[in-house]
Amino acid sequence: MNGSFDIISEEDVLHAGNEISRLTREKGFSILDRIQIRTAFSELARNMVVHAGGGKVQYTLLDDWGLQLVFEDHGPGIPDIGKAMSTGFSTTKSMGLGLPGSKKLADDFHVVSKPGEGTKITFFRKIRNDQVNNKNEGINNGQRHDFSRGERNG
Ligand SMILES: Nc1ncnc2c1ncn2[C@@H]1O[C@H](COP(=O)(O)OP(=O)(O)O)[C@@H](O)[C@H]1O
Numbered sequence: 157m158n159g160s161f162d163i164i165s166e167e168d169v170l171h172a173g174n175e176i177s178r179l180t181r182e183k184g185f186s187i188l189d190r191i192q193i194r195t196a197f198s199e200l201a202r203n204m205v206v207h208a209g210g211g212k213v214q215y216t217l218l219d220d221w222g223l224q225l226v227f228e229d230h231g232p233g234i235p236d237i238g239k240a241m242s243t244g245f246s247t248t249k250s251m252g253l254g255l256p257g258s259k260k261l262a263d264d265f266h267v268v269s270k271p272g273e274g275t276k277i278t279f280f281r282k283i284r285n286d287q288v289n290n291k292n293e294g295i296n297n298g299q300r301h302d303f304s305r306g307e308r309n310g
């Protein structure tokens with residue numbers, strides 16, 4: 157299953173985030189996975205608004221496997237990706253945690269950027285197999301969710 161969102165404003169980030177939250181619930185991602193995916197989504201989508209004047213997000217949900225998000229914009233690009241990926245680096249005097257934080261929340265993450273042309277960031281997050289099998293169990297049935305199962309390493 158796949159689709160895309162045009163992201164121009166912070167309002168768009170919010171609405172698309174709601175949709176991502178809904179889709180990941182339908183696919184059986186755990187609450188923890190969904191919160192972390194949405195966090196990364198919000199940071200990377202908001203970066204497009206703040207630093208690039210908007211862009212597009214394409215999502216691909218792979219059954220029983222994971223979610224890929226591709227953020228693409230035609231903004232100014234990132235001249236030094238290594239620097240931009242380091243904790244606390246910001247050209248807008250904000251927290252500088254969006255890129256490094258999103259990378260930590262991903263199973264696979266990469267940035268391609270050309271100054272003057274734009275930026276493309278690919279985020280991939282696996283779904284844990286035990287969560288796929290339990291998609292109708294857990295919190296929805298009033299059972300306690302076991303956060304020790306399927307939790308990410310590091
Ligand atoms: N889509 C983008 N286009 C251009 N520059 C970007 C983009 N995303 C991030 N950057 C650059 O990388 C820096 C670090 O991003 P981030 O870690 O999210 O911190 P913050 O957004 O708080 O500045 C930004 O300050 C900006 O210079």
Ligand SMILES: [Mg+2]
Nearest residue numbers: 199203254255
């Ligand atoms: Mg940011």
